[in-house]
Amino acid sequence: MNQNSVEVRTQSRVLFVDMDSYFARCEQQANYWLRHRPVGVCVYTGKYGCVISLSKEAKAKGLKAGMRLNDAMAVCPDLVPVESNPTRYREYHTKIINVLLQYSKDVVAKSIDEAIINLNNYNHLDPVAVAKKIKRDILEKVGDWLTCSVGIAPNAFLAKLGSVRGKKLDGLMLITPQNIDEILAPLKWAICPVLAPI
Ligand SMILES: [Mg+2]
Incomplete structure (x- = not known):
C-alpha cells in the first residue's frame, strides 16, 4: 500500500492488527x-x-x-x-503474517506485533467479517493464547487508533465517517498535547 497516497477514501477497508501483550x-x-x-x-x-x-x-x-x-x-x-x-517472536510473527496474507496480498508488517491489511482492492470482502475471521484464525492456526485487537478505518492511521481503542471493546473497533467525531473528541488533547488549552 502506498501510505503517502493523498487519495481520499471514506470506506472503512483498512485493517490494523495489533497483537495483545505480544x-x-x-x-x-x-x-x-x-x-x-x-x-x-x-x-x-x-x-x-x-x-x-x-x-x-x-x-x-x-x-x-x-x-x-x-x-x-x-x-x-x-x-x-x-x-x-526474539527467535520465538519472529516465528510467531511469520505465522501471523501468513494468516493475514490469506485475506489480502496487500499486507504490510509495521512491527513485530502489528500489521496493516488493505482490503481496498477486495471489494467482495466484508472488512468486519474479515477482522473477526483473522482473530479466530490466529487463535486456531497460530496459538490459542495469541489474541489481538483489530481497528478498521478508511486509512492506516485511523485503523491503528481503532486497534488501540478496540483493546477495551472485545478487540474490534470500526471507525467510519459517521462515528469519527465521537471517537476523536475525547482524544484530541491526548494525541496533541501542545494544542491543549493553557
Ligand atoms: Mg501490541
Whole structure:
C-alpha cells in the first residue's frame, strides 16, 4: 500500500492488527505453566533489567512496561521474569503474517506485533467479517493464547487508533465517517498535547 497516497477514501477497508501483550503472550503460548500468571519479559533478568512486555495478569497488578525488574518485583512479588526470546517472536510473527496474507496480498508488517491489511482492492470482502475471521484464525492456526485487537478505518492511521481503542471493546473497533467525531473528541488533547488549552 502506498501510505503517502493523498487519495481520499471514506470506506472503512483498512485493517490494523495489533497483537495483545505480544512477547508475554508468546511466552505463555510456548510455556503452558506461564498461563494465568503475571509474566514480565526482560532482555536481561538481572535486578536492574527492564521489563519490556507484561502479561495481562501482570498489568492487572499495576505493572507498566519499562519498569526495572526490582521495582516490578516490589509491586508484584509473584511476577515471573522471563528472558526474551526474539527467535520465538519472529516465528510467531511469520505465522501471523501468513494468516493475514490469506485475506489480502496487500499486507504490510509495521512491527513485530502489528500489521496493516488493505482490503481496498477486495471489494467482495466484508472488512468486519474479515477482522473477526483473522482473530479466530490466529487463535486456531497460530496459538490459542495469541489474541489481538483489530481497528478498521478508511486509512492506516485511523485503523491503528481503532486497534488501540478496540483493546477495551472485545478487540474490534470500526471507525467510519459517521462515528469519527465521537471517537476523536475525547482524544484530541491526548494525541496533541501542545494544542491543549493553557
Ligand atoms: Mg501490541
